[in-house]
Amino acid sequence: MNQQTVLARPMAKDASLDRVETPALVLDLAKVDRNIARLRGHLDGLGVACRPHVKTSKSLDVARRLFPEGTGPITVSTLAEAEYFASGGFADITYAVGLSLDKIARARRLVAQGIALSVLIDTVEQAQALAAAASDGAAMPAVLIEIDCDGHRGGVLPTDPALVTIADVLRDGGVIVAGVLTHAGESYNARMGEGLAEAAEGERAAAVAAAERLRSAGHAAPVVSVGSTPTAHFARDLTGVTEVRAGVFTFFDLVMHGIGVCAVDDIAVSVLATVIGHRPKKGWILTDAGWMAMSRDRGTQRHPVDQGYGVVCDVDGQPFADVIVEDASQEHGIIKVRPGSNGILPQLPIGARVRVLPNHACATCAQHEAYHVVDGPGRAIMAQWPRMRGW
Amino acid sequence: MNQQTVLARPMAKDASLDRVETPALVLDLAKVDRNIARLRGHLDGLGVACRPHVKTSKSLDVARRLFPEGTGPITVSTLAEAEYFASGGFADITYAVGLSLDKIARARRLVAQGIALSVLIDTVEQAQALAAAASDGAAMPAVLIEIDCDGHRGGVLPTDPALVTIADVLRDGGVIVAGVLTHAGESYNARMGEGLAEAAEGERAAAVAAAERLRSAGHAAPVVSVGSTPTAHFARDLTGVTEVRAGVFTFFDLVMHGIGVCAVDDIAVSVLATVIGHRPKKGWILTDAGWMAMSRDRGTQRHPVDQGYGVVCDVDGQPFADVIVEDASQEHGIIKVRPGSNGILPQLPIGARVRVLPNHACATCAQHEAYHVVDGPGRAIMAQWPRMRGW
Numbered sequence: 001m002n003q004q005t006v007l008a009r010p011m012a013k014d015a016s017l018d019r020v021e022t023p024a025l026v027l028d029l030a031k032v033d034r035n036i037a038r039l040r041g042h043l044d045g046l047g048v049a050c051r052p053h054v055k056t057s058k059s060l061d062v063a064r065r066l067f068p069e070g071t072g073p074i075t076v077s078t079l080a081e082a083e084y085f086a087s088g089g090f091a092d093i094t095y096a097v098g099l100s101l102d103k104i105a106r107a108r109r110l111v112a113q114g115i116a117l118s119v120l121i122d123t124v125e126q127a128q129a130l131a132a133a134a135s136d137g138a139a140m141p142a143v144l145i146e147i148d149c150d151g152h153r154g155g156v157l158p159t160d161p162a163l164v165t166i167a168d169v170l171r172d173g174g175v176i177v178a179g180v181l182t183h184a185g186e187s188y189n190a191r192m193g194e195g196l197a198e199a200a201e202g203e204r205a206a207a208v209a210a211a212e213r214l215r216s217a218g219h220a221a222p223v224v225s226v227g228s229t230p231t232a233h234f235a236r237d238l239t240g241v242t243e244v245r246a247g248v249f250t251f252f253d254l255v256m257h258g259i260g261v262c263a264v265d266d267i268a269v270s271v272l273a274t275v276i277g278h279r280p281k282k283g284w285i286l287t288d289a290g291w292m293a294m295s296r297d298r299g300t301q302r303h304p305v306d307q308g309y310g311v312v313c314d315v316d317g318q319p320f321a322d323v324i325v326e327d328a329s330q331e332h333g334i335i336k337v338r339p340g341s342n343g344i345l346p347q348l349p350i351g352a353r354v355r356v357l358p359n360h361a362c363a364t365c366a367q368h369e370a371y372h373v374v375d376g377p378g379r380a381i382m383a384q385w386p387r388m389r390g391w
Numbered sequence: 392m393n394q395q396t397v398l399a400r401p402m403a404k405d406a407s408l409d410r411v412e413t414p415a416l417v418l419d420l421a422k423v424d425r426n427i428a429r430l431r432g433h434l435d436g437l438g439v440a441c442r443p444h445v446k447t448s449k450s451l452d453v454a455r456r457l458f459p460e461g462t463g464p465i466t467v468s469t470l471a472e473a474e475y476f477a478s479g480g481f482a483d484i485t486y487a488v489g490l491s492l493d494k495i496a497r498a499r500r501l502v503a504q505g506i507a508l509s510v511l512i513d514t515v516e517q518a519q520a521l522a523a524a525a526s527d528g529a530a531m532p533a534v535l536i537e538i539d540c541d542g543h544r545g546g547v548l549p550t551d552p553a554l555v556t557i558a559d560v561l562r563d564g565g566v567i568v569a570g571v572l573t574h575a576g577e578s579y580n581a582r583m584g585e586g587l588a589e590a591a592e593g594e595r596a597a598a599v600a601a602a603e604r605l606r607s608a609g610h611a612a613p614v615v616s617v618g619s620t621p622t623a624h625f626a627r628d629l630t631g632v633t634e635v636r637a638g639v640f641t642f643f644d645l646v647m648h649g650i651g652v653c654a655v656d657d658i659a660v661s662v663l664a665t666v667i668g669h670r671p672k673k674g675w676i677l678t679d680a681g682w683m684a685m686s687r688d689r690g691t692q693r694h695p696v697d698q699g700y701g702v703v704c705d706v707d708g709q710p711f712a713d714v715i716v717e718d719a720s721q722e723h724g725i726i727k728v729r730p731g732s733n734g735i736l737p738q739l740p741i742g743a744r745v746r747v748l749p750n751h752a753c754a755t756c757a758q759h760e761a762y763h764v765v766d767g768p769g770r771a772i773m774a775q776w777p778r779m780r781g782w
Contacts (some may be wrong), residue, residue, distance in 0.1 A: 021494070021497075022491065055721060055722075077683075077721055077722045097722045097723065098667040098668050098677065098679075098723075100413065100665045100742070101665075101741065101742040102410070102413075102742070106412075123741055125740070126741060151673070154667075154668045154670070154677050185720065274491045276488075276490070277489050277513055279545070286544070288488065291688075292757060293782075295687055296687035296688040296689070296751075297687040298687070298689070329544060329576065330468055330753055331469060331488045332488065332545070334544070350492065350516040350517060351492040351493070351520075363682065366758070367757070369780070391414060
């Protein structure tokens, strides 16, 4: 489902946030590096490895900030991502979405190319299909069994008899049972950090219990993989866990700020927009960054502080107090003072530029073809980093 | 902001909805043609021209269903769209988003290439910038002045003195004042068709009043452009209007169904998904089509019938009664019976396929690189039509 349908345009040598055409996705590299160092430091202190999720950035250049040597380990959300990162040298990849049966052959091709690929399943049917495929003796991915730690989405409970059945079917079919994987997706419902240490412990306990159950049944299950950005940052003890996955921490966003994981100043991505109109009687400033540039994600809608379609900053990235993109059409954003606040609408003439911090970095970045990279303060665009997309 | 970052994969000759990799965007051509014929018939009856908005499809192939001769007139939402459609032979293009000052030079390049391009403004500042640019005597786009007919977004009121000032500044600078344009965006807040005939009349009356005001001030203002998909279908009289714009009508979606403009059976786009898991105790079926495939658009959230992230159909496009995608992660959809309904969760084993009708066709299609085209009943994919993106 990939097509080349867009035309590359070269970046000018003196490219700047003052001149690049808007809307444009901006990435502050200094913040990316700071966010990476923070989580690395925390996980180093807990003595556990990090397997970052690259579904947020979908960029080889960003992934190389995580791994300067460029080989991983990484987590991906699609096989297209696995192929893209493999083509860029990443060799240790976990595909952390339940495997669709028709994707087995494609996953095997990556293994045949020398990629250490693990796939995820949580049903006996998937195990049987993998075992049947393996009967030809050719390359197979290793398999992680998805564990449900909080009722959020997929996975088997650590106590579910299906857990051992799945592992037995795989082993009997000659497929490697790498271990278990869980994701505390309910941690996204936390606010202001409350309950996140407990969610991290619940995630750890469920994964370790499942791994121990497999080991009691004769499976080595060396991998015990946990993670979500909130729990990764709040975990106090990860005994028994071998790796932590997290994705959005590289960029952070307003949802993560509302959950209590980061400061607004940690948010490394923003959308550069230009003012195209005013409606003074309505208290509106119109820009050229609508939902096509911001995404339709309204992840802060049920937070105590609803950020609309994003927080408005000046072109240098300093937020205007209580000024948000309150509504959006496809190619129009409507800037307004947050309802009920004491914010003051800034003076922004036609042609002025702003940067908008997104609710959800994964969704906003997916609307763009490339990052316009700046490095801390200053408006010079040092590089344009492409993103991949598709499945 | 365009980059070639994806790899084309050829479509198999026997491509079918049973085999193509999921998630995949499906377009039913029979429904597209039926939807086009319906609006054309209505507007022919009212004696007014149609200038369809191609921001929904962003596809030359779809636009050629509207205009087999392939020249337009069309409406676009970005200059990248204008360039893409111009490269495909479309020669009469209205760029219907308020012009950002830094895009003037790019718009002029299209005119210099022979494209009849109109741009949209609603401030004296924009008129002054255009007049200043025109002083070099080279090609300039014609200008439409945006009229506010319902307080939805941008535009000047027909009674605003700025209307004539803008036109005077343009004329004095040697820029052609093509006329006026309005969009009844508030019509999207209608339900079950109520108030749409009145909204269409309000749109008409505002545009005609503004044009007459310009004519009284000595401007020819030949173009009187109105439109939104809801008002286009419900207008009863368009006296004084020269063209109607509408976009999503080619595909329709669940928002348009909730507004009362189409039947569910008219919706021509869907997302093909594969079942990857079950949570029987929760009443969930998990698929591989999450918000990355559906978009984050929750446009029916405040409708009497909330469709979640979309209505679930069998692989032939027949809806299961009251079965929706109730929640979505990046690459997971959670299918569930609509809360409070009498729907029954269908039996869908691991590997089964479904099609999901979207809330908002413009947003869902933007998540995909191409349409997998079917023609009415049957699962054969007759073509893969690329989409463009970017700004």
